[in-house]
Every structure is written in C-alpha cells, then in structure tokens.
C-alpha cells in the first residue's frame with residue numbers, strides 16, 4: 001500500500017534530522033491544495049512589479065518559444081493542451097520576464113516501507129552515528145583556537161569566529177596537535193570527508209608559518225588548488241581571515257611577559273605588517289614576483305612555475321609553507337603530476353618548508369605520508385549528516401540497499417522471458433525496498449523518468465524553502481534541466497517580495513554585463529533557478545553562484561565543474577545520470593559531487609539523489625559501491641612527464657650531476673611504488689632523449705646543463721613536447737615575421753590548442769579567410785595553411801591527423817582559428833559577439849582571452865631565454881593589447897580600472913582620450929558615458945533607475961581614483977626624466 005506524501009503527514013524519514021519532505025509538510029499545504037491556491041492566487045494576481053521592468057514582446061516570445069523547443073523537443077499535443085489550460089488559468093497575470101507554460105511536478109509518494117523504517121535509516125556515509133554531537137570548548141578548552149597551545153593572534157581567532165568557526169571540531173584539534181605540526185617541523189597529509197572542515201587545519205598551519213616566519217619577516221606561503229574558481233573563492237576567504245592582522249601581533253598573543261621579552265619583537269613597517277593574499281591563475285598576474293604577496297593562492301601550473309622561478313633566482317628561502325589541496329589529483333596525468341614535481345623539488349631543497357596535503361578521497365594516505373616524510377591523519381567525521389539515495393525508474397532507494405536492487409533486477413532479468421510486456425521490471429521483493437516513488441507525468445516533456453524525477457525532487461525541496469544543486473552531464477543538459485525545473489516552480493509574482501526584488505536585481509546585473517542577459521537565464525531566474533557551466537563567462541558564473549549562495553536562487557544546475565571544493569548551500573544534491581559528457585563519473589568525482597550536500601554553516605543536513613536510467617543501473621550501482629582507487633604516481637606512465645621532471649631541475653640548476661639527479665628522483669613519490677631498477681632505466685633513457693632533443697647537454701665533468709632551448713621551455717612553463725612545436729614555429733617566424741599586420745603576432749600569442757577540445761566551423765574559417773588582407777593571407781601561407789584545404793573541409797573533407805606532420809598541420813589550422821577570435825577581441829569586438837561569430841560558447845572565448853595573456857608572457861620569456869631580443873621586444877610591445885582588448889590608441893586609457901575594450905572606445909569617442917582627462921573629471925561627468933557603455937538598455941522603473949545610477953556612480957568614482965593614481969605615476973616619471 002502507498003500513501004501520497006502530500007496527503008499523509010506521518011512520514012518519518014530519519015532519526016537524526018527532519019528531511020526536506022518533513023520540513024515541507026510542517027510548513028506548507030498539501031500539494032493539491034497548494035496547486036489550487038496557486039491557481040487562485042495567480043488568477044487574481046495584480047500586475048507585478050516585474051511587469052513594469054520588461055514586457056513580453058513579440059521578439060521575446062519568439063525567443064521563449066525557441067528555448068521551449070530546445071528544452072522540450074518532444075513536446076506534443078497532449079502537453080500543449082495542459083500548457084494551454086495552465087496558461088489560461090494565468091490569464092490576467094502580468095508576466096514580468098519571459099515565461100514558458102508552467103508545469104506541475106509529479107507528486108512524490110511514500111511507501112509503507114518508508115513509514116515503518118525511518119526512510120531507510122541512516123546511510124552508510126553518515127558519520128553522525130559515531131559522533132552524535134559536536135563537543136564545545138567548555139568541555140574541552142583545546143577546541144578553542146584562542147587556547148595558548150595554538151599561539152594565534154586574538155584578531156585571527158576573532159576573524160575565524162566571525163566567519164562561523166567559533167570552536168574547532170575534535171578531529172581538527174587532534175590533527176593540529178599532531179607531533180611537530182604547530183611548530184612547522186613536520187609535514188602533514190590528512191583526509192576527511194567532503195565538508196569535513198579540512199581547510200581550517202591547513203589555514204591555521206599556513207598562517208602560523210607566515211606570521212611566525214621562522215624569524216623572517218618576509219615569510220611566504222603557497223596554497224595550491226586545482227581550479228580557478230577554487231582559487232578565487234579561497235582568496236576571498238583568506239582575505240577575510242587575515243583582515244586587520246599584522247605579523248607582530250602573533251608575538252604578543254598567548255605568551256607571558258617573559259616569553260614576549262625572549263622573542264624579538266619586529267618593528268612594524270607600513271607595507272609589511274599586513275598579510276597580502278594574492279590569487280595566481282590563467283591570465284592573472286603574469287609578471288608577478290615573490291615580492292607581491294605573502295600568501296599566494298595558485299593553480300597547480302602557476303605554483304610550479306613560481307617555485308621554478310624562485311629556485312632559479314634563489315628567493316625560495318622565503319617560502320615557509322605549501323598547502324596542496326585536493327592532493328589526490330597527484331594521480332592525474334594531465335596536470336596533477338605537476339604536484340609531484342613541485343613537492344619533490346621542495347623536498348630536495350633542504351630548507352624548512354612545511355608541506356601540507358589534504359583530500360577527501362585518499363585511500364592510501366600512507367604512500368603520501370611516507371613520501372612527504374610527515375605525519376598523517378584520517379577521520380571519517382562529517383559534521384552535517386548526509387542521507388544518500390539511488391533513484392531508478394521513478395523509485396527512490398536508500399543508498400544502502402542498492403546492491404540488492406541489482407540482485408533483484410538480475411533475477412528478474414533472467415526470468416524476463418516469462419514477463420508480460422505490461423509488467424513492471426520491478427518485482428515484489430524490490431518494491432518493498434524502495435521508500436518513495438515519483439508518479440510518472442502526463443507532460444510529454446517529462447516523459448523521460450529521470451528528467452521527471454529531477455523536476456519533482458527539485459520542486460519538493462524548493463517549496464520547502466531549501467537550496468538544490470543539480471549536476472548535469474553537459475552544458476545543454478544543464479540548461480534544459482534548469483528550464484524544466486523553473487517551469488514547475490512558483491513564478492516570480494509569487495516569490496517573497498524581498499527575494500523578488502533581488503531576482504530582478506540579478507537579472508538587471510546580468511543584463512548590464514557586456515554579454516547581455518542569456519535568454520534561458522531570463523526564463524529560469526524569475527523562478528529562482530539558474531545554470532552554471534563553462535559556457536558562461538566568469539562574471540555570469542560569479543553572479544549566479546553568489547545569488548545561489550545568498551538564497552536568491554534556489555536551484556543551481558551545474559556541470560561537474562562546480563563539484564570540487566565549492567561551499568554552497570545545498571540541502572539536496574541531485575545527480576542527473578552521474579555522467580560527465582558521455583562517460584560515467586569516477587568514484588572520486590561522485591564523492592565530490594555528493595559532498596556538496598549539507599555544508600556546515602550553510603545547511604543542517606544533506607540529501608543526495610543519484611538518478612539513473614535503466615541502461616546505466618548496473619554501472620551506477622557498481623560506481624556507488626566502488627572503492628576509491630588507490631592513488632599512485634603517474635610520472636612513469638608517460639615518458640613526457642619524467643622528461644619534464646628532469647628538464648626542470650636541470651634548467652633551474654637544482655640537480656645537475658647524475659648523483660643529484662638520482663637523489664632528486666629518489667625523493668619522488670614514484671620511487672616509493674616502482675621498482676628502483678625500472679625507474680633508473682627510465683631516467684637513463686629520458687636523459688638520453690633530452691639530449692637528443694637538444695634540451696640538455698653534458699659537460700666534460702658529466703654534469704648536465706640545460707641548453708638555451710631547454711631553459712626557454714622551462715621559463716615559459718610549457719610542456720617539452722609543445723616546446724618543440726613552438727620552437728619550430730618561432731624559429732621560422734624569425735626569418736619572415738609578418739609585421740605589416742597583426743595576425744602573426746596574434747597567432748604567436750594563441751595557446752597551443754588541444755585538438756580534441758577546439759572544433760572549427762569551416763564555413764566561418766572560409767568567410768574570415770576571404771576577408772583577410774594581403775598581410776593576413778601571407779601569414780596563412782607562411783604557416784602552410786592552404787585555402788584549397790579550407791575549401792575541401794568546407795565540403796566535408798577530413799583533416800588528417802595520423803603522422804606527426806599531419807598532426808602539426810592540424811594544430812596550425814586550429815591555432816589560426818583561435819587567433820582569428822583573438823584578433824576580433826583585440827579589435828574591441830565584445831566577447832558574446834565573437835562567440836556568436838565563431839560558433840563557440842562565450843565562456844570559451846573568455847577563457848581564450850584570459851589564457852592568452854599568460855601564454856603570451858610565456859612566449860616573451862621563451863624568446864628572451866633564446867636570446868631573440870628583437871622578437872621578445874616586438875611581442876612585448878603588442879602584449880598590452882591583449883590585456884586591454886583594444887586597439888593601440890586606447891592602450892593608455894585601458895590601464896584604468898573598469899576601462900577596457902569597448903568602454904575605453906566610448907571614453908575616447910566622448911573626448912576622454914588621456915588618463916589625465918579622466919583623472920581630472922568629476923565622477924558625475926562620467927555617468928552618461930558609462931551609461932552609454934552598457935550594451936543593453938533596459939526600460940527601468942524610476943526607483944531602479946536610481947539604483948542603477950548609484951551603482952554606476954560608484955564605478956565612476958573607482959575609475960577617477962584609478963586614473964588619478966596612474967596620472968600621478970605619469971607625472972612622477974616625467975619629473976624624474978627632467
């Protein structure tokens with residue numbers, strides 16, 4: 001027997017917490033009543049505020065129908081009938097933003113089993129049983145960070161408390177008090193579940209090293225994270241943590257008078273007493289040096305190149321701590337292996353640098369502990385309980401029972417010959433195990449059981465007032481899920497007035513970005529839903545993530561890019577098929593995704609629902625029960641990596657003799673797991689290959705030395721194999737560099753594309769080629785790119801990629817296609833226009849705009865190291881245009897904060913042609929110019945208009961201040977020249 005969840009209030013789903021359902025039941029009407037209420041409410045709804053902001057024009061309606069078509073390709077007559085019914089029930093309601101016909105989410109029904117068992121009991125992942133409650137510092141004083149054992153400045157402790165960390169968890173205490181950790185004598189590697197509070201331990205140790213500095217006032221730390229978004233989030237967090245803290249404060253805290261006297265007090269200097277946290281990634285800080293920061297938060301690549309440069313110029317002695325977050329990535333051959341390289345170099349230095357590694361998915365922590373010669377700590381504590389489920393064919397199973405689902409299914413399958421077509425695949429034994437089921441839907445767009453389930457589960461949580469994170473396998477999937485979910489949720493007019501205002505503000509902010517408002521976000525945001533993927537620009541992603549974090553949005557549908565490390569308030573995490581592109585995610589990624597549910601400080605509990613298709617069931621159940629793979633070094637699996645490892649240490653002169661190279665290799669993680677003899681042999685072969693490639697030479701004393709080329713490759717932070725390609729390209733360019741146009745320089749600044757990720761639209765290639773001037777065509781010819789080949793491709797030809805030569809040619813076509821995009825960006829074409837023109841997601845175009853700056857800096861270093869001074873100067877001269885995204889006449893203006901590309905052009909056209917002119921302007925004067933620079937004029941209400949102007953005025957003030965600073969620098973330079 002089953003009970004409709006909406007009609008029956010006796011649900012009991014967990015012993016430790018109330019679930020979304022229970023909370024919802026406590027607060028809301030049963031769904032049927034609610035729908036009735038909504039319809040009534042909608043019928044008599046007066047004109048909404050949003051209606052004033054923007055009306056549904058014909059063109060909007062056509063966009064809406066286009067989106068509808070995309071989101072619901074299978075939509076049919078039955079569906080239309082329902083939609084028409086619903087649309088007519090909304091008659092008289094003003095639509096604030098674009099809106100598609102509404103859907104009613106399928107009801108979720110409880111089974112008897114659930115009523116009796118407490119919703120399947122606690123899942124295997126829930127750690128709450130072992131730690132029923134978190135003790136406080138009244139029970140254990142060491143749970144307070146102000147305890148003298150930690151020797152932390154009072155301000156730091158207060159900052160942590162202000163950020164919600166008033167007491168630490170028992171495991172955090174035990175971990176911090178491990179031997180030699182607080183004093184920085186020992187390295188540490190530790191593992192705790194996602195959301196377990198790992199960051200705090202590393203933050204405390206790292207800050208102690210920076211503040212204490214082993215006597216140095218110039219102590220530095222690096223925190224290494226795998227993704228740019230994580231770097232940005234961490235920079236924000238750490239800046240709050242260190243706000244108002246000076247190094248000398250540490251000396252005064254937690255010590256008695258005698259101890260204070262014994263410690264030498266530093267004399268504070270205005271520029272030295274605060275802790276500077278700086279983020280390093282992609283195109284940011286291309287020329288940054290160690291003097292620019294105290295704590296550098298970096299991507300893996302940036303950390304590796306910073307460390308190389310510091311070892312080379314001997315400034316590495318300032319480095320006191322390195323934190324490797326998500327250190328299981330060491331086993332990722334694509335880029336994670338750089339973690340092993342950088343840490344091994346530090347281990348070889350023989351100076352005290354505390355290395356701290358952490359992860360939620362480390363099974364063989366011992367290997368890392370042995371490698372780092374440190375202390376290890378493992379906990380399974382998760383402060384917020386998580387309840388996990390599998391959903392299959394509309395039925396919800398507690399995660400613990402999934403293995404038996406499969407068993408039942410196998411039995412049923414073996415008897416399938418006897419099964420009648422109308423009989424369900426789920427037999428009676430299995431039916432007892434599922435705790436809830438989602439009724440199938442009458443709408444055509446919700447015929448797919450997985451989609452239907454996702455809409456219902458999201459709808460249930462949002463209506464109970466909580467946040468939902470949905471992971472979808474692709475960008476298109478994210479967008480279509482978001483549109484469908486939004487159609488089932490209450491429209492904007494029914495939202496709380498404060499939330500409604502904020503959603504409208506969010507729409508306004510997105511509209512005012514240079515990319516304009518995405519038509520699908522325009523549909524979903526009013527209902528509190530958005531998507532987040534690499535196709536959006538960073539600004540769009542940031543606005544979406546922070547609106548979701550603030551509760552303005554209730555549903556965020558994301559690709560797995562949002563899975564690692566990000567702290568967002570998700571009561572419920574729903575996985576749409578657990579796929580990344582076409583492939584099923586691995587166990588570590590699965591854990592990361594599910595780990596986004598129920599984060600401390602954001603939510604009290606968490607629930608996860610992995611929703612899968614029948615064809616995936618077996619693989620998904622295996623995945624849910626899969627042990628996390630043991631990590632291992634991947635240095636040896638591809639010889640390119642060991643070659644890079646050797647080339648780097650030779651080039652930065654960390655190890656040049658055979659003995660020191662052996663010593664270096666013996667300190668890798670690889671050396672602990674591989675047969676020493678086979679490692680030796682690989683090293684031997686790699687050294688010979690590096691010599692053959694002319695990256696290194698051996699001198700008469702049998703010491704290795706990097707050649708110019710070898711040093712250039714390391715200075716440019718590129719892979720040795722890419723180095724060969726670049727070297728060949730630049731070497732031939734030297735002979736005939738095309739300087740009577742910009743294409744050749746731009747081509748040189750274009751990062752080497754991965755052939756699998758860049759796809760060329762040959763029609764566009766052809767069109768652009770036809771419009772190239774003579775100089776541009778000469779560049780093409782020089783690169784060996786044939787119009788005949790482009791024409792062939794246009795008519796269905798294939799670009800061969802079998803031989804190394806063919807691969808190189810293919811690379812050039814792809815690189816040239818990207819260079820064309822870069823050319824448009826530098827000629828002030830806005831990102832979204834470039835994206836449209838080249839048939840590429842705008843996030844990708846923005847990524848190109850950002851990464852090319854770092855790559856360009858690498859190319860300049862490459863030329864400098866090769867002794868190609870003239871080429872380096874020519875490239876350097878042009879590199880400012882990449883940053884400015886503008887033609888050369890605007891370069892000076894584009895140095896001003898917020899004045900880039902199109903905005904700089906509008907300043908110029910309005911007579912503000914120099915920094916001095918802007919510096920001498922009143923912010924009010926700049927207001928009309930900034931309004932002109934907004935691409936999308938929106939009809940605004942008077943009140944909103946004022947808000948909008950206030951925002952622009954604040955921006956104008958920043959612009960004036962920035963221009964003033966630049967102008968003063970210019971004046972000083974002129975004065976000094978005289």
Ligand SMILES: Nc1ncnc2c1ncn2[C@@H]1O[C@H](COP(=O)(O)OP(=O)(O)OP(=O)(O)O)[C@@H](O)[C@H]1O
Pocket residue numbers: 163164165166167168169172192193194195196197198199200359360564565566567595599600601602
């Ligand atoms: N002692 C504490 N008291 C209160 N909140 C805490 C404490 N420690 C950590 N938190 C909070 O818990 C949340 C999760 O912590 P954190 O980001 O460190 O998790 P994590 O273990 O790194 O997870 P993941 O592996 O998913 O990144 C954060 O919001 C953090 O501020």
